[in-house]
Amino acid sequence: MTDLYAVIGNPIAHSKSPRIHAEFARQLGEDLRYEAILAPRDAFAAAVSAFRAAGGRGLNVTVPFKLEAFELATERTERAVQAQAVNTLSFDGAAVFGDNTDGAGLIADLRDRLGFAIRGKRVLIMGAGGAARGVILPLLAQEPAALSIANRTVERALALERQFAAFGPVRGGGYAELGGHAFHLVVNATSAGLAGELPPLPRGIFAPGSLAYDMTYGEDSTRFLAHARAEGAAQVADGLGMLVAQAAESFFIWRGRRPDIRPVIDLLRAG
Numbered sequence: 564m565t566d567l568y569a570v571i572g573n574p575i576a577h578s579k580s581p582r583i584h585a586e587f588a589r590q591l592g593e594d595l596r597y598e599a600i601l602a603p604r605d606a607f608a609a610a611v612s613a614f615r616a617a618g619g620r621g622l623n624v625t626v627p628f629k630l631e632a633f634e635l636a637t638e639r640t641e642r643a644v645q646a647q648a649v650n651t652l653s654f655d656g657a658a659v660f661g662d663n664t665d666g667a668g669l670i671a672d673l674r675d676r677l678g679f680a681i682r683g684k685r686v687l688i689m690g691a692g693g694a695a696r697g698v699i700l701p702l703l704a705q706e707p708a709a710l711s712i713a714n715r716t717v718e719r720a721l722a723l724e725r726q727f728a729a730f731g732p733v734r735g736g737g738y739a740e741l742g743g744h745a746f747h748l749v750v751n752a753t754s755a756g757l758a759g760e761l762p763p764l765p766r767g768i769f770a771p772g773s774l775a776y777d778m779t780y781g782e783d784s785t786r787f788l789a790h791a792r793a794e795g796a797a798q799v800a801d802g803l804g805m806l807v808a809q810a811a812e813s814f815f816i817w818r819g820r821r822p823d824i825r826p827v828i829d830l831l832r833a834g
């Protein structure tokens with residue numbers, strides 16, 4: 564029997580997940596169907612119940628429901644607990660398993676596709692929202708020399724420093740405090756690019772040989788990545804690889820098999 568999966572969010576029409584998972588299934592010969600569900604903003608739980616009643620096996624959860632998905636889960640992985648957000652739900656009888664694959668997606672893209680080793684490197688994350696919180700623990704697990712978090716609202720970066728201090732060398736602060744420091748990896752986890760804006764970065768933060776990574780992709784990443792190149796970053800990448808890699812991690816949770824992300828990234832880039 565064909566197994567049923569879906570991505571749920573609001574809005575959802577532009578989600579690339581159905582195409583990504585259809586490609587994964589084709590690649591591995593898995594018998595599944597993957598749909599997109601537009602849930603009313605005040606009726607996430609009801610939409611999940613209806614999906615389960617129809618035989619649904621698992622859901623990807625996107626904006627604005629990751630926190631509600633976290634609350635709905637009856638069991639959660641450590642990485643979901645630290646992210647305080649769930650982007651992957653799996654259903655097994657009455658149990659609802661909640662996981663967060665965003666961080667694993669970023670690490671897989673950095674390490675396996677871009678060949679960037681985080682161990683011993685100085686890492687900067689810009690932003691302190693849900694995306695930043697989800698990647699801090701997986702980044703610290705790679706043993707960077709230091710992990711700095713800079714945010715426009717400084718208190719949010721300091722709160723993340725407090726939350727993750729026990730897991731590794733993490734520092735929070737504002738952008739102005741970055742002056743005089745250079746990083747090997749600079750990750751843009753802000754939504755500034757969506758508004759065509761650039762976080763207020765001081766000069767000189769890109770160390771020689773550094774990688775600039777923008778979690779947004781396509782046009783939304785152009786401004787930051789162009790700035791990074793002009794400021795001396797040796798390599799730049801947008802977040803399409805992370806998007807496909809986090810989907811691959813969800814696919815693995817559900818199906819126990821790992822798809823190859825490269826051909827799927829190429830396909831999406833081709834339009």
Ligand code: NDP
Pocket residue numbers: 665668689690691692693694695714715716717719752753754755757758760761762763778779802803805806807809
């Ligand atoms: P949130 O709304 O939770 O957080 C947004 C963050 O961006 C905050 O830290 C905010 O700062 C900061 N910010 C917004 N505008 C500006 C600006 N003009 N200058 C400086 N900082 C700014 O969003 P998320 O964390 O959920 O998502 C962030 C981005 O990551 C989104 O663009 C999202 O699409 C992308 N993403 C990509 C994924 C992928 O797989 N490629 C996965 C997850 C997210 P402040 O706190 O001061 O408001």
